[in-house]
Amino acid sequence: MLIKEKSQKLFSEAQNYIPGGVNSPVRAFKAVGGNPLFIDHAKGAYMYDVDGNAYIDMINSWGPMIFGHADEQVLKAVQEAIPSSLSFGAPGAAEVEIAELITDLVPSIEKVRMVNSGTEATMSAIRLARGYTGREKMIKFEGCYHGHGDSFLIAAGSGAITMGEPNSPGVTVGTAKDTLTAPFNDLEAIRTLVNANKDQIAAIILEPVAGNMGCVLPQEGYLEGLRQICDEEGMVLIVDEVMTGFRLAAGGAQEVFNVKADITTLGKIIGGGMPVGAYGGKKEIMDFVSPQGPVYQAGTLSGNPISMAAGLAQLKRIKNDKDLYQRLTEKTQKIADGIAAHLKALNLNYYTSQIGSMYTLFFTENEVHNFEDAKSCDLEKFGKFFNAMLEEGVYLPPSQFETWFISDALTDKEISKIIDAAGKALKAIH
Structure with a gap:
């Protein structure tokens, strides 16, 4: 014992x-x-x-x-960064270097914004998708976890075309009405939701490989089907790679399955163990983020120099380890x-x-x-x-x-x- x-x-x-x-x-x-x-x-x-x-x-x-x-390389990078201060609240060179490395490794990401957690990344991605499309509703999948933002703590409604219901006290009915839910690996359910909410849905967000119902893989053609539906309906496809990003491949699950997101959310590995997250995607979408565009998002500790040092060391090692x-x-x-x-x-x-x-x-x-x-x-x-x-x-x-x-x-x-x-x-x- x-x-x-x-x-x-x-x-x-x-x-x-x-x-x-x-x-x-x-x-x-x-x-x-x-x-x-x-x-x-x-x-x-x-x-x-x-x-x-x-x-x-x-x-x-x-x-x-x-x-x-x-890991010795990550620890060394952190130790070398610490004497320069634990936080600037201002831009640092490492932020530019890690952003360039992320855009190099993940083809669908043309610009990226650093944040402090996967939850921040997904919350920001949804807001950006809504601001970019001018639409309010989103589709998420039962059992996929995208952090504890209000929009994601929604249970399925009683039918395929109903709005979701809050599954945590503190989440308002008003928030839930804009979140539609569908079973994972069911394209027909997505088509039903889209047809019932024509021109109202800003985005679909999903884990390409579900990680919070256990490891559950997408069935053949599923991700490609979601990509096609988003293209046809003018919706943003948000691929949440907080877990899969840099874990399944240098280009994440999108590299493995050969499907490109409009917005990708990242976390976990890009911090080397330090608290960090990021969201990035097509230039035309990311340019809607403040201060370049009208969609507001900010964070005092975003791009924190210690997190950037740890993440940069780890991503460099990943890139060089063939x-x-x-x-x-x-x-x-x-x-x-x-x-x-x-x-x-x-x-x-x-x-x-x-x-x-x-x-x-x-x-x-x-x-x-x-x-x-x-x-x-x-x-x-x-x-x-x-x-x-x-x-x-x-x-x-x-x-x-x-x-x-x-x-x-x-x-x-x-x-x-x-x-x-x-x-x-x-x-x-x-």
């Missing part, structure tokens, strides 16, 4: 001062049972909690640690194959979804193509699996609806440990 005494004490104290004892809900372990572990430090493929327990990390700060924790994505895919495939062998040997129902270094194991006998499919999985079994893996020293995302993110820091040694741990954990819950 893991020793969790210090984590338990910290969690008890935290609940007196922090809502739920955590600063982001999934960290509370409510979806899997038990109490969260408090992390002391991390290096390479491992995280270490305050009680001294070591874990092979399968989250990697929800994606950005693509080379593993405390074998990175092949290595990541091979490592992830080894893990997926090893876990699948254990599942088959135990005759357990399962479905796995993997692309590049993103992976999810679903406990279900059905394929998972949308949020309804994901919700039908055995969530209780996943919770037991999570805790059993934790006891074996492997730290998984504490929810069935989250993607595993694999880092390049994993060696054959860690991969073997993960597969062996999965075998023991699956036997324990069988």
Whole structure:
């Protein structure tokens, strides 16, 4: 049994001062049972909690640690930037360099604006799309997560052509009326929404590979179909690559699937672990952003020099590492194959979804193509699996609806440990 005494004490104290004892809900372990572990430090493929327990990390700060924790090149860049001050509130040279690098690596981005988080990026992208088109409504997909902006915390209505309904207190009905929702991987539902709201929809926003219902891939022709509908209807296609950007390829999911966005949102990896986000796209659209255009968006810490230094170091390393994505895919495939062998040997129902270094194991006998499919999985079994893996020293995302993110820091040694741990954990819950 893991020793969790210090984590338990910290969690008890935290609940007196922090809502739920955590600063982001999934960290509370409510979806899997038990109490969260408090992390002391991390290096390479491992995280270490305050009680001294070591874990092979399968989250990697929800994606950005693509080379593993405390990468030497990123740390060096941050250390060199710190003496120049932690914030300017004015332009810096690194902002120009990272913007140039992003536009070089992502063909659909001609201009880019730096912000502080993925949520800021998606909120700003929606506002820009509305300002550019002069329309107010947007379409999002059930189970796709775009941060905690009001426009995104909307549940599906009772029918395909109805407006959404707030699914968080504090989100107004007025906001919800401008958000239309559809099932992921269903082009016909999009056509129905478009026909029922002719010339009223500014944008479609989606994760090209869903990451918050677990890893769910677009079916063949789906992204291309959305691109075509947007072109025909004069709508802006916003591709949220906060998770997939620079993780699936240097050009993100758009490179993998050969589909171009009008606006792309980025985060995670472009900060090298520091808080950062960005949105960018066609020049004619981005020129609507203030001060060049009328759509207002600002931020005191946008383009923060420390975040820019970290992100720039990481993106340069990505650009120069020609074998990175092949290595990541091979490592992830080894893990997926090893876990699948254990599942088959135990005759357990399962479905796995993997692309590049993103992976999810679903406990279900059905394929998972949308949020309804994901919700039908055995969530209780996943919770037991999570805790059993934790006891074996492997730290998984504490929810069935989250993607595993694999880092390049994993060696054959860690991969073997993960597969062996999965075998023991699956036997324990069988």
